[in-house]
Amino acid sequence: MCGLCTVSAGKDKLAEILGVSPNAAKELMTSFLSRFSQVKSYMQRMINEARRKGYVETICRRKRWFPHIDSGNPHLRSYSERQAINFPIQGSAADLCKCGMVQTLRMLARESPQTRLLLQIHDELLLEVPNQHVSLVSEKVKEVLESPDLIPSCKLKVPLEVRVTVGDNWAAVSSH
Template sequence: IVGAVLEYRQYAKLKSTYAEGLLKAMDPDGRIRTRFQMTVTATGRLSSTEPNLQNIPTRTDLGSEIRRMFIPAEGCVLVDADYSQIELRLLAHISGDEAMRAAFTTGADIHTATAAQVFHVAPGDVTHEMRRRAKAVNFGIVYGISAFSLSQDIGVTMAEAKAYMEAYFATFPGVRKYMDDVVAKAKEQGYVETLFHRRRELPEIRSSNFNMRSFGERVALNMPIQGTAADIMKLAMVAVEKRLKKELPEAKLVLQVHDELIVECPEDQAAAAAKLLEEEMEQVAHLSVPLTAEAHWGRNWLEAKG
């Protein structure tokens, strides 16, 4: 019965939170408008509320179908552009790790490249499962994940997870050095900064309580990366808005969801809007690895995700 109960809960959540909840949030003109909060998240990301449009499900096929319900005005399309692995690119830039920089500079798939190194196989021999585990390690490292949490995420023993992490650090020694240095510096200064010098105070990192101190260390690892990604996205939003007003005044920036921007524009302007989005998002910051964005368009949000 457990499977049936879990399935029921998934359907009930989609129905109440998204299908019915979004209908209730609709304005008289048929549009749904969210509120963006600037000062809610500690990392500096924008927070969407009433309704939360950053929380539309994407992990299941059925949940993704909710995005099909979001459509533009008559005669228009939605253009969706998102950054490719911005946090890992920032990790490569900030840590200065040569192997990671090389993977991004040559255009290699970072998760496949990591899997090849960690599992000691040629990139062409990397299996789907190897890539999945390497991806979990890549993103886990950014968030200061423990071997125990990684083992839970990818369904392996704690010893295996620890071995993956050790192999990862052997492959990317610059990342290990960055992690050690940023925590030490945070303990010394009592704060961490983004690349744009936006600061987060970290009194927790000097706490005598182990759990509080561990939390502070995880924040010290993550905030410079996720915070810088948030800064870059806000700069990109400003740059895109300015250029749209100048070149495509009928196009409107209508939504921001984490690493993606969504523009509504007349259908015959879709290619121009997509090009504009990619150019502005890629040029807004200059890193030691390419900052790449990819845009697609469609008659609804799901189609526009490409």
């Protein structure tokens, strides 16, 4: 779990996840937010944006609406606030994965039509590659997924790092 997701979970949920007291979780959150002050400002900015517009967006401009962001019910309001903080990050990660799959499939159609995309598991793609194409496909997949043009509608400002592992079966590659 990333620090931002953990912080937005609240002290009780964080305490449960970490197996510590709620007070210890609150101290950890306070320490984290004071050390990484931009996280706190990001969180507040997303909540304010959800209140002003009624939604927040991902990197690909997918919107998630929050009709309860100003609810008088504190549970609905805080749930909406947490979702407004998390959605741009988690949704953008999903956007990156989807664009990565589409670009990878286009490249495979040109370079190695015998290669099959079998599964997407979170931020991983599992491919079945003919032995004679392993080197080429490994190189090309890394090139496609690390491209700043991975998402055609926007140029990525931060480079993505992709790690390719190769093995005879899923167990061999998933242990890396």
